[in-house]
Amino acid sequence: xxxxxxxxxxxxxxxxxxxxxxxxxxxxxxxxxxxxxxxxxxxxxxxxxxxxxxxxxxxxxxxxxxxxxxxxxxxxxxxxxxxxxxxxxxxxxxxxxxxxxxxxxxxxxxxxxxxxxxxxxxxxxxxxxxxxxxxxxxxxxxxxxxxxxxxxxxxxxxxxxxxxxxxxxxxxxxxxxxxxxxxxxxxxxxxxxxxxxxxxxxxxxxxxxxxxxxxxxxxxxxxxxxxxxxxxxxxxxxxxxxxxxxxxxxxxxxxxxxxxxxxxxxxxxxxxxxxxxxxxxxxxxxxxxxxxxxxxxxxxxxxxxxxxxxxxxxxxxxxxxxxxxxxxxxxxxxxxxxxxxxxxxxxxxxxxxxxxxxxxxxxxxxxxxxxxxxxxxxxxxxxxxxxxxxxxxxxxxxxxxxxxxxxxxxxxxxxxxxxxxxxxxxxxxxxxxxxxxxxxxx
Amino acid sequence: xxxxxxxxxxxxxxxxxxxxxxxxxxxxxxxxxxxxxxxxxxxxxxxxxxxxxxxxxxxxxxxxxxxxxxxxxxxxxxxxxxxxxxxxxxxxxxxxxxxxxxxxxxxxxxxxxxxxxxxxxxxxxxxxxxxxxxxxxxxxxxxxxxxxxxxxxxxxxxxxxxxxxxxxxxxxxxxxxxxxxxxxxxxxxxxxxxxxxxxxxxxxxxxxxxxxxxxxxxxxxxxxxxxxxxxxxxxxxxxxxxxxxxxxxxxxxxxxxxxxxxxxxxxxxxxxxxxxxxxxxxxxxxxxxxxxxxxxxxxxxxxxxxxxxxxxxxxxxxxxxxxxxxxxxxxxxxxxxxxxxxxxxxxxxxxxxxxxxxxxxxxxxxxxxxxxxxxxxxxxxxxxxxxxxxxxxxxxxxxxxxxxxxx
Numbered sequence: 001x002x003x004x005x006x007x008x009x010x011x012x013x014x015x016x017x018x019x020x021x022x023x024x025x026x027x028x029x030x031x032x033x034x035x036x037x038x039x040x041x042x043x044x045x046x047x048x049x050x051x052x053x054x055x056x057x058x059x060x061x062x063x064x065x066x067x068x069x070x071x072x073x074x075x076x077x078x079x080x081x082x083x084x085x086x087x088x089x090x091x092x093x094x095x096x097x098x099x100x101x102x103x104x105x106x107x108x109x110x111x112x113x114x115x116x117x118x119x120x121x122x123x124x125x126x127x128x129x130x131x132x133x134x135x136x137x138x139x140x141x142x143x144x145x146x147x148x149x150x151x152x153x154x155x156x157x158x159x160x161x162x163x164x165x166x167x168x169x170x171x172x173x174x175x176x177x178x179x180x181x182x183x184x185x186x187x188x189x190x191x192x193x194x195x196x197x198x199x200x201x202x203x204x205x206x207x208x209x210x211x212x213x214x215x216x217x218x219x220x221x222x223x224x225x226x227x228x229x230x231x232x233x234x235x236x237x238x239x240x241x242x243x244x245x246x247x248x249x250x251x252x253x254x255x256x257x258x259x260x261x262x263x264x265x266x267x268x269x270x271x272x273x274x275x276x277x278x279x280x281x282x283x284x285x286x287x288x289x290x291x292x293x294x295x296x297x298x299x300x301x302x303x304x305x306x307x308x309x310x311x312x313x314x315x316x317x318x319x320x321x322x323x324x325x326x327x328x329x330x331x332x333x334x335x336x337x338x339x340x341x342x343x344x345x346x347x348x349x350x351x352x353x354x355x356x357x358x359x360x361x362x363x364x365x366x367x368x369x370x371x372x373x374x375x376x377x378x379x380x381x382x383x384x385x386x387x388x389x390x391x392x393x394x395x396x397x398x399x400x401x402x403x404x405x406x407x408x409x410x411x412x413x414x415x416x417x418x419x420x421x422x423x424x425x426x427x428x429x430x431x432x433x434x435x436x437x438x439x440x441x442x
Numbered sequence: 443x444x445x446x447x448x449x450x451x452x453x454x455x456x457x458x459x460x461x462x463x464x465x466x467x468x469x470x471x472x473x474x475x476x477x478x479x480x481x482x483x484x485x486x487x488x489x490x491x492x493x494x495x496x497x498x499x500x501x502x503x504x505x506x507x508x509x510x511x512x513x514x515x516x517x518x519x520x521x522x523x524x525x526x527x528x529x530x531x532x533x534x535x536x537x538x539x540x541x542x543x544x545x546x547x548x549x550x551x552x553x554x555x556x557x558x559x560x561x562x563x564x565x566x567x568x569x570x571x572x573x574x575x576x577x578x579x580x581x582x583x584x585x586x587x588x589x590x591x592x593x594x595x596x597x598x599x600x601x602x603x604x605x606x607x608x609x610x611x612x613x614x615x616x617x618x619x620x621x622x623x624x625x626x627x628x629x630x631x632x633x634x635x636x637x638x639x640x641x642x643x644x645x646x647x648x649x650x651x652x653x654x655x656x657x658x659x660x661x662x663x664x665x666x667x668x669x670x671x672x673x674x675x676x677x678x679x680x681x682x683x684x685x686x687x688x689x690x691x692x693x694x695x696x697x698x699x700x701x702x703x704x705x706x707x708x709x710x711x712x713x714x715x716x717x718x719x720x721x722x723x724x725x726x727x728x729x730x731x732x733x734x735x736x737x738x739x740x741x742x743x744x745x746x747x748x749x750x751x752x753x754x755x756x757x758x759x760x761x762x763x764x765x766x767x768x769x770x771x772x773x774x775x776x777x778x779x780x781x782x783x784x785x786x787x788x789x790x791x792x793x794x795x796x797x798x799x800x801x802x803x804x805x806x807x808x809x810x811x812x813x814x815x816x817x818x819x820x821x822x823x824x825x826x827x828x829x830x831x832x833x834x835x836x837x838x839x840x841x842x843x844x845x846x847x848x849x
Contacts, residue, residue: 293768293769294769294772294773294776295566295569295769295770295771295772295773296534296565296566296569296769296770297533297534297535297536297565297566297569297768297769297770297771298534298536298765298766298767298768298769298770299536299767299768300535300536300537302768303534303535327735327737328768330733330735333733333780336830339830339831340830342830342831343830343831343832343833388830388831389829389830390779390780390782390783390828390829390830391782391783391828392783393783417744417745417746417784418736418742418743418744418745418746419714419742419744419746420712420715420742421742422736422741422742422744423736423737423740423741423742423743424741
């Protein structure tokens with residue numbers, strides 16, 4: 001019996017897709033290829049081998065390697081895998097209620113990679129995700145960048161940097177979410193206090209970093225390890241990008257001000273009133289990753305939400321990404337969010353860019369993913385038609401050359417459309433928006 | 443001219459102008475006119491006069507009189523009908539002072555009138571209007587066993603009296619987790635909900651029997667709660683039952699049968715599991731928004747449910763529903779669009795937010811299709827209404843242009 005079991009697992013492992021070098025190339029031919037660069041190739045060819053893109057171009061200009069498996073995708077559309085810079089899939093929470101600033105907390109220690117929300121993200125054509133802790137804190141912890149590979153642990157999915165560390169940023173927030181009315185505890189009750197608490201910690205981190213620098217590698221002179229200071233020092237060194245939840249125009253500029261004071265790299269998230277301060281954001285050279293909801297209301301800070309925000313920021317010259325903030329918008333419908341931005345004036349090629357390469361740039365992953373270019377990871381989506389048409393469906397999603405979603409598969413389709421068991425274990429948790437007072441939650 | 447005289451003159455002018463526009467004669471010419479009463483018309487004309495649709499037909503046979511203002515569009519549809527929302531009671535700001543859709547001081551309050559809480563100037567109503575929604579069924583929301591009454595209104599007018607077309611449309615009930623009361627109060631379980639509702643309806647049967655039997659000068663004391671239930675028991679209005687789990691859906695059907703009342707199912711996430719029972723009961727369904735968040739009791743919802751029900755022969759309307767947070771409302775235009783991409787045909791999805799929605803609400807004689815004699819409620823588009831990138835260009839309610847925002 002044991003032998004049988006072993007055999008079963010050995011076979012199961014053998015059947016699992018591998019990405020070994022020298023693997024047979026696969027050529028996807030005949031599709032309209034929409035690239036992040038604004039280029040559209042009709043009757044295109046995409047050649048993939050060993051999880052990487054080998055070539056992409058027109059049929060006449062692109063050599064299909066001998067012996068390659070040819071997949072005819074005539075009539076379909078291929079676009080780069082979507083990069084979601086802001087999501088709460090995986091059911092993870094970060095910081096707890098004990099303090100407003102908790103840089104030591106890593107969301108990667110809590111992500112459930114079997115959560116059905118990950119299946120829905122694959123069904124939406126998403127291949128790369130920044131999983132974030134919530135926004136009820138000034139700093140709710142470290143985020144984790146993942147590829148939506150099929151795997152059983154966060155390590156299987158996580159993206160590693162050159163040194164082998166799991167990649168991620170830092171989640172910060174300002175405005176009303178981190179506020180606690182009549183606070184007598186550690187949480188702030190005003191915006192100015194929010195900023196001062198953050199500055200205090202970054203000043204400490206500057207000192208910590210200076211001590212480490214002075215030690216010059218001499219272990220006896222190093223300060224005692226402080227996990228929070230380490231994470232903030234990484235932000236000061238530019239190794240961790242700060243993903244900053246911010247809605248109101250003044251809060252947006254406070255986030256910019258803090259990043260300039262301490263020199264940390266920042267991506268503004270939500271940026272609901274960004275249309276009011278688009279030029280200021282552009283002048284600061286700070287990117288914006290926005291949430292697009294199709295109707296207004298529901299949160300005082302977001303009452304001035306406009307569908308035009310994407311177009312306004314783009315026109316001002318701001319690097320623009322569009323994210324889900326899943327559960328605020330559904331990972332299966334991120335293409336729709338971008339389409340609504342197009343409805344409100346964003347050029348189509350900018351909308352494609354905002355879903356792909358712009359996000360990759362915000363996560364420092366632009367050399368690996370976000371566009372269809374030789375040498376990059378084979379992260380792509382096969383669509384039934386125009387990416388911005390309501391009638392279009394994501395047919396297949398590939399991460400590093402491996403198919404992770406197939407609409408023709410019964411189980412995969414269940415996650416695309418919903419149905420019995422598709423939402424198992426899902427709890428409504430408005431991570432990034434939940435106000436602690438006021439707003440009715442019922 | 444002193445200030446007062448000037449003001450009076452200005453007021454008079456405004457009154458005059460609005461009177462003129464109220465009686466405006468408008469010809470809407472559309473490359474495609476989806477009348478929802480027979481086949482759609484290529485190059486169609488809709489003549490509007492006195493707030494009503496005067497005539498509709500192909501441009502070749504409907505002559506546009508000279509004095510009519512002509513508005514053109516790629517596509518014309520009836521004004522959209524949202525079969526269930528809470529706008530007007532649940533406000534844009536989402537602060538305690540503008541959340542009037544739910545009162546949980548006691549579990550069953552059918553006497554709460556929607557007309558006493560509807561804010562016709564609410565910003566969400568204006569938003570829906572610009573998206574072509576011209577009729578809404580709104581009022582007390584899900585979240586209590588019996589939360590109160592609903593009304594049907596046009597998305598125009600400054601006060602409820604100007605807007606409302608049916609002041610008491612349905613009694614709203616909920617079977618499911620959201621109706622559970624905290625702190626040991628009843629109902630604490632789904633079975634208890636049904637027991638309490640049955641108890642109320644039995645009492646109301648008795649009340650109504652006594653009331654009807656009594657001579658004019660010997661009528662028993664009025665009971666507002668019982669009066670509301672009595673209207674349901676006399677089948678004058680339906681009981682709107684929000685239920686997502688299949689067991690709660692069939693419990694609603696059981697109630698309908700036991701008391702011989704009309705039930706309209708609302709939400710109905712798991713209705714695809716009990717389609718045959720719903721069909722056999724002859725019950726209409728106001729299905730959840732297609733893009734509703736799949737969680738909690740609605741975790742098993744499917745974007746294809748509207749199609750599944752419709753193809754089984756059930757009359758289906760699509761709702762915007764209730765949203766607790768961001769965004770504060772949905773728009774049936776968007777929800778129907780996604781239904782059209784998930785199993786429904788274009789016509790079926792459009793019907794679910796026009797004529798079929800009107801049928802479920804019992805107002806199909808007035809709204810929901812473009813036919814002579816009906817209210818002149820129209821939505822104009824610059825392309826396929828369901829495409830993400832198409833805009834609503836003009837909206838008419840009762841023959842008046844109420845929005846020309848390109849949205």
